[in-house]
Amino acid sequence: MDLTVDDPSTDPTVEDAALGEVPVATTPAAAWEPAAWPAPADVLVAGGIEAELAGMLARRGVRTLEQAERFLSPHVDQLLDPFELRGMREAVERLQRARLHGERVAVVGDYDVDGVSGTALLSAALKACRIGTEQILPHRMRDGYGFRQRQVDEAQRLGCSLIVTVDCGTTSAAAIAAARSVGIDVIVTDHHLPGRDFPGDVVQINPKQPGNRYANAELCGAGLAFKLACALYVSLGRTPPIAALLRIAVLGTIADVVPLVGENRTIAALGLRALDEARSPGLRELVRVAGVKSPMRAQDVGFRLGPRINAAGRLDSAQHALDLLLTTDAAEARRLAEALDGWNQRRQGEERRVLEQARAAVLGIGNEADVASVATMAPPDSGLPGILVAWSEEWHRGVVGIAAGRLARELHRPTLLLAVEDGVATGSGRSIDGVHLYDFLAPWRERLERFGGHEHAIGLTVRAEQLEELREAWQRAALWAPEVLQRRLPYELDFDSAARVDRDLFVTLQRLEPYGPGNPVPMIRLGPLENVVPPRVFGNGHLKLMARDRKGARLPLVAWHGERLQQTAADGPYEILGELSWDDYLGCPTLVVRELRRHSGEAHGAPPSGP
Known part of the structure; x- marks a missing residue:
């Protein structure tokens, strides 16, 4: 990928993909499509897995009972050997020399969540391994994206003889040449497509580089920083502090919207558990201002923690977010977290206006x-x-x-x-x-x-x-084929009874978390429904409904930014596509409405949850 843009914003983030904030009423009508029953699910059902869960697992690439166990129970043993990444041994050897000779290392990152969290993780790991470090982040407005001459100049000013990039550098041949011309070595860790002019004699850790055989080509920048940190610890005969590293790596992994399958799923799942036990003042204050409660879920990182980290780089300087993740001072952490929260509110206002x-x-x-x-x-x-x-x-x-x-x-x-x-x-x-x-x-x-x-x-x-x-x-x-312009919404569960949306279903679907690319939130079709009480608009154009099915079973619904659905819901029987959530106030499951339309009167077909 030729990332040569001052401010490309080419890495989508979860806040960028917040479907829950799309005004439903202005979205073009979508085709509702039942997911087909996948043949590999038969093997899972025969092995004792309940049919609905088996179908969803098979659609996510699970083919055997062993794979199902690994998917449903992520474990540290599923993390891959970092030394299988091309360039890892050379990078570790260079860092060992820096440690031996007392060199200072500049960690050069990016201004988004992935770059900031990866920079914080690697800097903390180098410090713990007694390697002197400096952190250098670009300013979005003044510097633009990527590793550039300014960072080289700053590293030289700080007396660094080695630069390690995080989430950038693979298309920065000019900056690499500039660094080497003044005696500064460079190690590039990046997950973007390598540039055609990348110098062949420079150490690069990139799962997308030619010749790399690492089994996970979709590690993000923070994920690569995690792998490098683990490899460095092991090379020094030390046990990596996996939980402490993962609670930072998970921020970039989820916020950078990489596929949450395989090793990335393990990083996300274990990292979320570790976040629940965060001890650092910065993370604790970030969780506090974001209003996140345990247990931590992927959407908490994507919609609450990540946007606050990103907001600093979007509207001011990402250095504030980096300082928050690295500080050990509780008062400083509180001040920085509240500043990030303020920038996030400004970001929301600017974004809404645009x-x-x-x-x-x-x-x-x-x-x-x-x-x-x-x-x-x-x-x-x-x-x-x-x-x-x-x-x-x-x-x-x-x-x-x-x-x-x-x-x-x-x-x-x-x-x-x-x-x-x-x-x-x-x-x-x-x-x-x-x-x-x-x-x-x-x-x-x-x-x-x-x-x-x-x-x-x-x-x-x-x-x-x-x-x-x-x-x-x-x-x-821009003359696209008609099928390209037809929005499609696949659903995996099809119910005509609201009673099917119960605690047991919630517990079953929880086993599939964390959700993300490659492991989407299962969509549920439910209807026909009618209202128990008139729909109520609240907040910033949100809609709350209390629905019941033909047998009288009730279910609360919420449609974020769904005010314009009020009349359709009030006019008569309707059906919805929704995602299962939990209503803490009512203490029961609820569906978050993604689509709502009048009920056609057609009977539901066989649900796509069994052969």
């Missing part, structure tokens, strides 16, 4: 004053084009990536949003399934000042005066 203005512009809705400062791509009566593009001088470039992701999901179109400053537009794009956004935009890269990314997300910088012409060219070229 999202509302961009949505109004592309749909042609709202007051004229609301969208006057936003350049949109189509008159309101022309229908949605194949790609959505909007820009404004009023937007903060630290949040346009999140807003683009949410608008792309909401309207099911690839979306580019850009912040304009001094005639230069810097922004991010997010795609939909079936559209390789990087490949689509690549033919215009010569007209862009900076461009990088991958299939699902891109970052770009371009002169603002070119945007109108580029937008028109992109729209003309």
Whole structure:
């Protein structure tokens, strides 16, 4: 991946993918599709696993009873040998020399959760191994993404003779050359696709580099920092403090939206358990201000802890978040955690404003004053084009990536949003399934000042005066097949009785956690339903319902940002697609509504939960 963008925001985050915050009513109608019964589930059922659970396991790649046991019971023994990563032995040997000769090591990270948590983890491990370290993070607005000359200059100023990168560096051939020219060695740890010009004689730990045979190609930056720390401990004859390392590695693993299967699932599951027992003042204060309760779940990291860490880098400096993770002073931890919480509130406000203005512009809705400062791509009566593009001088470039992701999901179109400053537009794009956004935009890269990314997300910088012409060219070229523009929602469980959504089901589905890419939250279809009492709007346009089925069984429902569903739910029998959650106040299961529609009157078919 050629990440050469000042502020690419090309790594989607869980906050970027917060489906629960998509306004349901404006989302195009989706096709509800029952998941097919997978043949390997028969083996699991024959081995004694209940049919519904067997079907869900098989859809997640489980083929044998042994694999089922490993999936349902993650254990430290499932962590892979770090020395199987190409470059690991060379990296450890260089760090041992640094320790022997009293060299100082600069850990150079990135400003997102993955980079910050990985930098904190590796720095703490090096310090524990008696290696002097300095931490250097880029400033999103001043420095942009990645390992650059400024970090080399700072490492030299601090007297470092070795740089270890975290979550960056694989496309930074120029910075590597600059470091070596002043006598600073470089070890790159990164999980992005290596650049074509990466120097072959530089130590690189990257599961995606050519010749790597490591079984987990989807480790994130913090995951690689964890593996390097473990290898260093072992090389020194010490037992790695697995729990302490995992409670930091889990932050980047979940927030960077890597597949939570295989070793990543083990890191996430064990890391979440370790977070429940966090002793460091920084983590404890972060958990406190985020309002997270035990037991820790993946969504707590993705929607509560991660966004607060990210907010510092988006609106100010990621150094504040790094200081929080490293501090041993309780008062300092409290001050920093509350500062991050404040930045997160600001981030939410900025993001909401960008999202509302961009949505109004592309749909042609709202007051004229609301969208006057936003350049949109189509008159309101022309229908949605194949790609959505909007820009404004009023937007903060630290949040346009999140807003683009949410608008792309909401309207099911690839979306580019850009912040304009001094005639230069810097922004991010997010795609939909079936559209390789990087490949689509690549033919215009010569007209862009900076461009990088991958299939699902891109970052770009371009002169603002070119945007109108580029937008028109992109729209003309964005001719997707009809099936690409059809949003599809698969569901795994199909009930006509609300009584099926009970504590036993909640306990069963808990065994599949932590959820994430590769292990999605099981979607449940339920209906027909009617309301016991009129739907109630609360908070920021959320909707609460108390539903009952034809036999009178009741179930509480909640639709985040679902105010516009109120009339549909009030008009008569309806059915929903939802995700199972737990209502602490009522002490019972609830469904979080993802889709709600009038009941068609058709009987439910055989549920996709058995042969």
